[in-house]
Amino acid sequence: MATVLAIETSCDETAVAIVNNRNVCSSVVASQIALHQTYGGVVPEMASREHLMTINPCLEKALEESHLGWQDIDGIAATVAPGLVGALMMGATTAKTLSIVHHKPFIGVHHLEGHIYATYLSDRAWNPPFLCLLVSGGHTSLIWVKDCGVYEQLGATRDDAAGEAFDKVARLLNLGYPGGPAIDRLAKTGNPQAFPLPEGRVSLPQGGYHPYDSSFSGLKTAVLRLVQNLEKEDKNNLPLADLAASFQETVARSLTKKTIACALDYGINSIAVGGGVAANSELRKQLQEAGFKHNIKVHFPTLKLCTDNAAMIGCAAADHLNRGHTSSLTLNVNSRLSITDVMQIYR
Ligand code: KG4
Ligand code: ZN
Numbered sequence: 593m594a595t596v597l598a599i600e601t602s603c604d605e606t607a608v609a610i611v612n613n614r615n616v617c618s619s620v621v622a623s624q625i626a627l628h629q630t631y632g633g634v635v636p637e638m639a640s641r642e643h644l645m646t647i648n649p650c651l652e653k654a655l656e657e658s659h660l661g662w663q664d665i666d667g668i669a670a671t672v673a674p675g676l677v678g679a680l681m682m683g684a685t686t687a688k689t690l691s692i693v694h695h696k697p698f699i700g701v702h703h704l705e706g707h708i709y710a711t712y713l714s715d716r717a718w719n720p721p722f723l724c725l726l727v728s729g730g731h732t733s734l735i736w737v738k739d740c741g742v743y744e745q746l747g748a749t750r751d752d753a754a755g756e757a758f759d760k761v762a763r764l765l766n767l768g769y770p771g772g773p774a775i776d777r778l779a780k781t782g783n784p785q786a787f788p789l790p791e792g793r794v795s796l797p798q799g800g801y802h803p804y805d806s807s808f809s810g811l812k813t814a815v816l817r818l819v820q821n822l823e824k825e826d827k828n829n830l831p832l833a834d835l836a837a838s839f840q841e842t843v844a845r846s847l848t849k850k851t852i853a854c855a856l857d858y859g860i861n862s863i864a865v866g867g868g869v870a871a872n873s874e875l876r877k878q879l880q881e882a883g884f885k886h887n888i889k890v891h892f893p894t895l896k897l898c899t900d901n902a903a904m905i906g907c908a909a910a911d912h913l914n915r916g917h918t919s920s921l922t923l924n925v926n927s928r929l930s931i932t933d934v935m936q937i938y939r
Pocket of ligand 2: 703707728729867868899900
């Protein structure tokens with residue numbers, strides 16, 4: 593029953609949490625959104641500097657809120673892949689230093705495995721095997737979760753990730769950064785049937801379409817063309833809510849179709865969703881409804897656990913530590929490590 597202090601700095605949130613297996617003792621998230629908003633996206637160098645400034649106050653707060661001391665901590669974890677290299681290094685170096693100072697094992701964690709483990713924090717009885725739809729700012733994957741560290745990737749995106757598509761379309765509509773929450777909010781007052789848009793499909797060389805892979809670049813271009821045409825008619829009165837609702841409905845429908853098809857084809861009867869886009873209200877609605885129809889259990893983590901946090905990293909680290917998996921202090925961060933290679937992190 594390991595208690596782990598975990599650090600997450602792979603992108604634009606500085607987060608520290610203390611987790612005992614599937615129980616969160618404390619979780620602190622310092623968002624850098626305000627810093628990057630001016631630039632319309634994350635500026636990697638600024639993200640690293642901000643992590644450096646924020647990490648110590650976050651550590652202090654997490655320890656204080658947990659009412660625990662260093663003597664209660666069994667291991668120190670940090671996200672080591674994938675993500676922005678400079679940002680990952682801030683968290684990993686801090687965790688390694690703490691592990692040396694306090695004589696505790698260091699546990700590297702794969703960010704996507706963290707998103708998978710968010711499921712266990714919001715449903716403690718949930719266990720593999722299940723299908724995980726992982727939809728974040730950098731990834732859109734269908735992962736067959738078989739056990740701790742044992743993953744098979746069944747679907748991926750060929751171009752933009754789902755969250756990236758939300759962010760790019762939001763920028764096009766001048767809705768600010770991050771785009772997902774802005775589109776979600778605006779879509780509530782729009783008509784999702786206002787503009788028919790193409791669902792991203794990936795052609796196969798032998799004809800037909802890949803059943804589980806996604807593509808969002810065509811959809812993004814279709815929204816761009818639509819906006820350009822609408823601007824010709826009336827530049828100052830774009831139907832923003834209808835555009836947001838139509839785009840969001842198309843993404844949710846496309847992801848729902850592929851996820852359900854994949855689960856049915858592989859005979860998997862439970863689906864968990866992870867990553868920032870799992871917070872999307874339309875995706876939550878469509879996938880829950882489709883799951884109900886096909887008798888497949890569908891789980892969405894609570895909203896706070898969908899977006900980046902360190903509690904999910906701590907939960908994954910605790911499971912690895914319980915199984916004797918620890919990482920070398922010479923382990924480097926890796927911007928691109930695949931989830932199927934996650935065991936490379938451990939010795
Ligand atoms: O998992 P996450 O916090 O960070 C990464 O690992 O990438 O995901 C961030 C992404 C952003 O692209 C953001 O626009 C999107 O998740 N997002 C949403 C919503 N909330 C966050 N997308 C759609 N609807 C939302 N409600
Ligand atoms: Zn993430």
